Amino acid sequence: MGKSAVIVGGGIGGLAAAVGLRRIGWEVTVVERAPVLDDVGAGISLAANGLRALDELGVGKAVRQASRAQYSGGTRTPEGGWLARMDGAALEKAVGTPIMGIPRATLHRLLREALPAGTLLLGSAAGPVRQAGPGAVRVGCGETILDADLVVAADGVGSKIRDHLFPAHPGPVYSGSTVLRAITEQAVALRTDFELTWGHGTEFGHIAFPDGRAEWHAVLSLPAGTRFTDPLAELRRRFHDWHAPIPALLDATRPDAVLHHDINELRTPLPSYAVGRIALLGDAAHAMTPNLGQGACQALEDAVTLAAALTTEPTVEAALTRYDTERRPRSQAVARAARQAGRMGQQLTHPLPVALRNTAMRMTPSRTAIRMILRHHAWTPPHLN
Structure with missing residues (x-):
């Protein structure tokens, strides 16, 4: 088996895949179309499954040191x-680690630092991917042609490689929700590590970081493409009478720091995550709504599972078959659960269903809630060493 790979996409999933492949002795090139990697306005909650994947990639300790454990908080009105x-x-106690909150840019930096210089090619848009004989795959990259034994498509929810492999697939669809988010400019007095607040068709949440700053997000049920002239002013109008610390989080934010993205998902599951010597990974394979906080964690699981399969199977094709068999059922089940969580959470608008949901949540014992969480968090990674 040859051991060279091209990874298309330099996000968290693509970099994690690169780290995993490097750990098993592969030569890796990551092709990223963006000239500058900049995701300063977002944060991530990493559950036990994502942290265990990071441990196998060799960066778990560094990620924990840069994160804040989420011991306190919950869901509010x-x-x-x-x-x-x-x-x-x-x-x-149940899974061996609390959920950890970390700026996305910090996680991205720690993954980059685990790779040799020159691995990541910025400002390089990948062109067509095609088979180049029985044992190689060819990727166009500007005026350069890259030949490899494996191509990993980690090019996000709008994956061009996925569209090429599955032209009949309907592709991503709008979830019905749009999200605005930012990281505060300065520390904010917070009494909890993590919170979600559900209104009618609206959600506001925050993740606290070690330096006292916080990431906040506001999810709104609006038509796709809705944008505001002054997003921060619009959010202050909508949330001015919501409980503390929501107004304070908005007041601690620069107007130009607010990001606004529609939430798209692969509602129609893919029939496979692998075609020949091409593997789909992360959002390219299973873009999901963020309602369970599992998008990045599932991409990290993908990365470790792919690397492990390549160490145990005799050919790339056999390894990708195993990768597909192991990853597709779990990740698609998590995507379905995330969609359902959104429908029962932020997307509820009618007063009666909202009241029934709120009553049910108040009456659910904490041990029952933990059992529900364990369905997604309790994942044991394959070993890479």
């Missing part, structure tokens, strides 16, 4: 009443 409290200590 706009008036401030608690629907559910998060018992981070109980979750840590």
Whole structure:
């Protein structure tokens, strides 16, 4: 088996795949079309499954040191009443680690630092991917042609490689929700590590970071493509009477720091994550709504599973068959669960279903909630060494 790979896409999933392949002795080139990697306005909650994947990639310790554990918080109403409290200590006892909050840019940097200089080609748009004989795949990259034994398509929800491999697939669709988010410019006085607040068709949440700053996000049920002239002013108007610290989080944010993206998902599951010597990974394979906080964690699982399969199977094709067999059922089940969580959470708008949901959440014992979380968090990675 040859051991050279081209990874298309330099996001978290693509970099994690590069780190994993490097750990098993492969030569890797990551092709990223963006000239500058800049995702300063976002944060990530990493659950136990994502952290275990990072441990196998050799960067788990560094990620934990740069993160803040989520021991306190939960879900609230706009008036401030608690629907559910998060018992981070109980979750840590059950799975061995609390959920950790980290700026996305920090996680990205730690993955980059685990790769040799020259691995990442910025400002390089990948062209067509095609088979170049029985044992190689060819990727166009500007005026350069890259030949490899494996191509990993980690080019996101709008993956061009996925569209080429599955031209009859309907592709991503709008989830019905749009998200605005930012990281505060300065520290904010927070009494909890993590919170979600559900209104009618609206959600506001925050993740606290070690330096006292926080990432916040506002999810709104709006038509696709809706944009605001002054996003921060619009959010202040919508959330001015919601409980603390929501107004303070908005006040601690620069107007030009707010990012706004529609949430798209692969609602129609793909029939396979592998075709020949091409593997789909992360959002390119299973873009999901963020309602379970599992998007990045599933991409990290993909990366470790792919690298492990390549160490145990005799050919690239056999390894990708195993990768598909192991990853597709789990990741697609998580995507379905995330979609359902959104429908029962942020996307509910009618007062009666909202009231019934709130009552059910208040009556659910914390141990039952932890069992539900464990369905997604309790994943054991294959070993790479």
